[in-house]
Amino acid sequence: MTKNTIKLLDVVALTADLPEYNLYRGQVGTVVELLAGGAAFEVEFSDRNGRTYESAGLRPEQIMVLHFEPPSPDPVSEMMLA
Template sequence: MNKSRIGLLDVVALTADLPEYNLYRGQVGTVVELLAYGAAFEVEFSDRNGRTYESVGLRPEQIMVLHFEPTSPDSVSEMMPA
């Protein structure tokens, strides 16, 4: 399970295959609804043109939040110099 708090509009990736929805590990979606007081999440998967092709309720252990910036000062020090 992801230790980061998952919030509305977070960009997430699947951590498990969901073949019944034609979704597979690594696919990226957006949290569009908090379900069961944050115990589950409605995640919308869209194509490059912004058209939704699937929307499904997921448990926290099925997704991970993607980070586009360092999440802590420690993570910066672990980066290799160019």
């Protein structure tokens, strides 16, 4: 399994409630800035019309990257199966 690295413009979901920001587990946002050398992330939350309603600096354990396509096969794993 490859390490799930969070990158700029990744679509992410909250893994924890953040009531101080009126944000709750499962809400979806976009990483708009890498903070502290990639140790934290500025995530922007927008409505269906693209209007930002909140922006928060979050730690990696507070978010998970959403994937819209299956992962590419790992060539090393495939070679081991052959």
